Amino acid sequence: MKIQSLVLAFVFSILTTALSAQTFDGGIATYQSKTSFDMEGFGGREISEQQKKQFAERIKSRLEKTFTLTFTKDESIYEEVEKLETPGAGGGGMRFGGGFSQGGVYKNVAENVYARENDLMGKNFLVKDTLSKLDWKLEKESKMIGQYAAFKATAIRKTDPNPWEAMRPRRGGREEEEKTQEPTEELITAWYTPQIPVSQGPDEFWGLPGLVLEVTAGRTVILCNKIVINPKEGIEIDVPKKGDKVSRLEYEKIVAEKTKEMAERFGNGRRNGPGGRG
Template sequence: MKIISSKIVITVLLVFATVLSFAQKDFQGQAYYQTKTSLDMNFGGRQMSEEQKKQIAERMRSSLEKIFILTFNQSESFYKEEEKLEAPAQGGGNMRFRMMGAGGGEYYKNVKEGKLIQQADLYGKQFLIVDSLPKLNWDMGSESKMIGQYLCFKATAVRKVVGGTAMPFGRNNNENQVEAPTEYTVTAWYTPQIPVSQGPSDYWGLPGLILELHDNNTVILCSKIVLNPTEKEKLKVPSKGKVVTTAEYEKIAQEKEAEMRENSGGRNMGGGGRGPF
């Protein structure tokens, strides 16, 4: 109990030590996140050798491992993938599936107004998702750890899975169906030393910047933070694409996946999950 209290006291002192910096009207920060998504290699229930799995993982590395930049101030943030030159395509490029929670799109969050604007690409078509920020009931505990020079505290929340109730494998949809979970637990590590209610993608709502996030099969870890950069960036608000709500977008995505699954003879095309991360 004394150890927990000491950590809390230290955190409070650190917050007070930086509060003047965050009180500036033109305050801005940038957080760089590395994302890594694990993938079930037993596609369609088919067993593969370790060598085959290794080859597929290597070909898909650019899709499974990404770097994102979160630019934020006291009330707004803009989250996008870091721009980089695309590597030449290797074999296996015909494997199409929607990366659930693995990257894609741009996110603008305004926590003061409770607004979320996301630009997403679904099978080559752009959508502009305009909706309220998702509200998660965070359970904030006393467990803590250091991430770089920042003292972080653990918080968890339950998030519902958006998608079908079953994941059909194989050509016959009546065989080998696996019931998919309807919800899962998200784990976040946030630091009160940066007292902004922001985080990667659509995550927010904690009394400090989220530096680490475990979202289903994706791990997001902050690798670099820049506070009050010399050259400030204007926070971009996405504006391209067909305007839809989150529910409308997920319905379109599910219908498209069902259509592609039917055209592919009933094979699973990567359904289940929340949507592009």
Template sequence: MKLSVLKFALLLGVLAVSSLSFSQDFQGKAYYQSKTTMDMDDWGGREMSPDRKKQIMERMKSFLEKEYILTFTQAESIYKEEEKLEAPGGGRGFGGFGSSMTGGPKYKNVKTKEVIQDQEFFGKQFLIKDDLTNLEWKMGTETKKIGQYTCFKATATKEVDKLDWRSMRRRGRDNDKTDGKKDATKTNDSIKSGDEANGDPMSEIEVPKTIEVVAWYTPQIPVNQGPDDFWGLPGLILEVNADRTTILCTKIVLNPEDKETIEKPEKGDQVTQEEYNEIITKKMEEMREMYGGRGGRGGRGRN
């Protein structure tokens, strides 16, 4: 009994010292690797040779695999891609829409519940500004080590943005073999609506309305920050598994000597996420009419 009391007292002491180290001027940097998997068979890859598949995936690698830095305090954070030179012709993946899908720096304030995304689309700058919404996390007791940190598991169901390329899939194909038929209809209608007869490529794409998210957070860094859209747990989120995307923390620096000023993105036309989606959808429709129209005339000519 005395030993248990002593251990409890020591634990309280450690927590007290930890809380002192996370003062008002505390700042940290977390480095993440993000990887999204893509099944080439879903996109006509079955007819490709293994060498051709490998070649395409190599070109897509810089688009599907990225590195980010999360600079955070108790209240604020900025999440941005780590700058690096890109190989010629690599990483564009979806042509002119590539820049709209990767995004610029993302600012979050967990006190004011504010999120601002710096975004460029076809050469125009936008500020996507919305209220920060929290997921309804279910706390688990399962733990694992990520680096030197003990992490706890939490799960949630997340609504998917209808233009989130990371969860786009060919209609009628679902990786979940058991629930695929049931869940295949639960998609964002605005993506799968389209004139298939006119050759609209987006008519073959669907996005699930919700996905299951697994997060691993560490109370050893008692801030409710995390990468990308994720936050709201009693500790820094070090790993996220969301549909086909995994985000993993590879390095943490607490109280760096050269602290960075976390600033809100300010340049660009301010829009909500819904308004921004409407802008992208309109542009997609314009391109469909331009390129699909040609295909339509060509098709009528052949008939």
């Protein structure tokens, strides 16, 4: 372990010197995000193993995504890379009303500003607030990620109930429903590199003494696989500006209300549809 640390320290010193020798304007980092899905509790006995397998294949593309983080010392924008749909794969997602989509995550660490453009059922919202900061604990572990010496950091984050859980049928009655509405905690594990001395990272993760290259949060793993420092095309960060301005809390309340409306509408449709009680 000591030998590994010494090697990393040596590599870190060389590469940090090389980076500091050139003018740093910013960079573009590419990340792969993968989220696992709990198929064990999905559908219960009503869905066969074959149907579960087919469903897992259909949602795979939605759980594995590519993002780019365009960053400077103070600002960054984290955006999904659009990809072409596989022929015949359309229509697999759930759409209600005008649909739901999220824009890129904008962070300004110098001014403590968070912003994001979201489309909720055809209405545009500009979610603008202060940055959410985690209480990071710097650990002793280190490893190489590509050509960068990375160091471990951990934090505990409170997670609010997922509003889309309201759409899932309940079998355990009111007690189970109330349990799913309780806030929980999850361990966040990040790996950052001081070789790129910016307090930036993917999604909403930031606040470490170096660019965050890897994050594990719940069922999601985000891993950087490419970094271009001072790209020839330059750095362009568009600050989100469109939509009705709301805070995080206000937007979460709107989403919860809309989700509840859809759940009630969906439930009524099932009861009044074919085979229902009307």
